[in-house]
Amino acid sequence: MTADATRMTAPDSARHGVLEDLPARLDAMADGLHAALAAKPAVEYEQDASPVFALLKQARATTMLIPSACGGQGAKAVDAVRFQAALGVLAPSAAIATTMHHYKIAALGQVAAAGDERAGAILTELAGDAQIIASGGAESMPGRDLRSLGSQAVRGAGGYRVTGLKRPCSLSTSMDMMSLMVELRAPDGTPEGYAQAFVDARAEGVAREPFWHSPVFRAAESHAVQLTDVRVPRERVFPLIGEVGRRFATDCYTWFQLLISASYLGVAGCLAEATPGERRAGSRAWTEAGAGIRRLEAELLDAARAVDEGAPAAKQLNLAMRARDRIEDDLAGLGNLLLRAAGGGMFARTCFFTMLAGALNAIAFHPPQRGAREGIGLELLTPDVKGRD
Structure with missing residues (x-):
């Protein structure tokens, strides 16, 4: 990295910033977060964003949208938008990647608010250690229905066995848990609808493979995640019915x-x-x-x-x-x-x-x-x- 590159990526928001109140947007979620993130230039984070993910966990900013009743910060949508924009200024790949974490948590929080105890339990677990969750859904392509999935969950005793491939999957290296959209199947293969499955990233049968080769957002950890006959408890599968x-x-x-x-x-x-x-x-x-x-x-x-x-x-x-x-x-x-x-x-x-x-x-x-x-x-x-x- 050249001296020019280091100098030019240092934000100058105090005098000429495009987004107002950049430090306050981040520090509202975790005191001192802006200074900690700004200690390195964006050009370095675009090579490796793992220090950003570690800082977000340490500061518990990963709990931003977890309801306060589940141990999170329960932030408003306006504050979350302002936070993500500010994070993108300092660490673009990290902002793109953590979107996959926050949006799924926000939606699950609504399920918990409706009284679903399983959703509340997952959110409480995530909040406990400020865990990071990756999100795997259908890939969007013109002419393809988003219900056409590449992952299946076959019902069995006590839960499901999930098999599928998600690529790209941001946060594939740093994730503690993965949320995956799946097609539900009976033991005989009969379709039973669609669901969100929440898979422990350390579970047997979860493997990561290199996928992302573009220099753009290379630090988002958007590689392939292969699931092969992964056991998922019934309480970690949410049918979309x-x-x-x-x-x-x-x-x-x-x-x-x-x-x-x-x-x-x-x-x-x-x-x-x-x-x-x-x-x-x-x-x-x-x-x-x-x-x-x-x-x-x-x-x-x-x-x-x-x-x-x-x-x-x-x-x-x-x-x-x-x-x-x-x-x-x-x-x-x-x-x-x-x-x-x-x-x-x-x-x-x-x-x-x-x-x-x-x-x-x-x-x-x-x-x-x-x-x-x-x-x-x-x-x-x-x-x-x-x-x-």
Whole structure:
């Protein structure tokens, strides 16, 4: 790493930050977290984010969305969005990866609030050691129903045996537990619906294999996880049936859109903060990009407030999806402005700027992609959002 790269990735939010109150956003969840994370430049975390994951566990920021009744912080959606965006400024890959942890916990918290003791027990266990949970679901591709899964759970005495492959699976190295969407099967193979299975990451039959080779978000630990006949207790499998099951699936999508969108805004913020101060001064491109990032965050925060205010599930989901789509449409263009602001000298000396700018396009690959918005949890999408391409 060059001295230029180290210097340029040090955030300067106090004087020229794109996102307001960056330290306060992080320290609201854990006192001193901003200073601890800012001790290293983002370019180092993009090679290895494991120190970030360790800091988040140590500070118990991993319990941000676990209900207080289960030993967590019970944070609001607005605060979670602000936190993820701030984390993305300091450690882009870590923000993308931990989205997979937080959104599943948030949705499971709603199940616990509805009185499900199994959900409460899992959340309490996760809160106890500030554990990290990875999330494995169906891959979103145009023309493919998200209910077409690659993992099965076969019912047996005392529980299920889960077999499947999830790739990529962020947090595959650091996870303590894995949440996996599965097709339920009777012992004779008869389909019995769909479920979320919560698998101990150390269980026999869980194996990790290299998968991710792109330099973009390489530190998110997005490798392949193979499950072969893994025993999962019955109380760790949640069939997606009835109103609770449908609401869980919808909440998963709502929270995912909020948090993944916030994380990508943070990635854009990282690119902005990496621009040297002398290049920012008087730069119309940098100023325009910063204003665009703040505008997109304001719309996303409006969607988060709908969650905090207990709006109907359909309103929550559609607001979150619209905010995500707006970010997906605008973010790459803002990244181009920031590349222009950084200048050709930085382009020549390091690939960090172009890597971050390219990374902004990856939001389009997260579920539910345009053209793949069918399945459990997406029934409440309005036609204009569901059919958007």
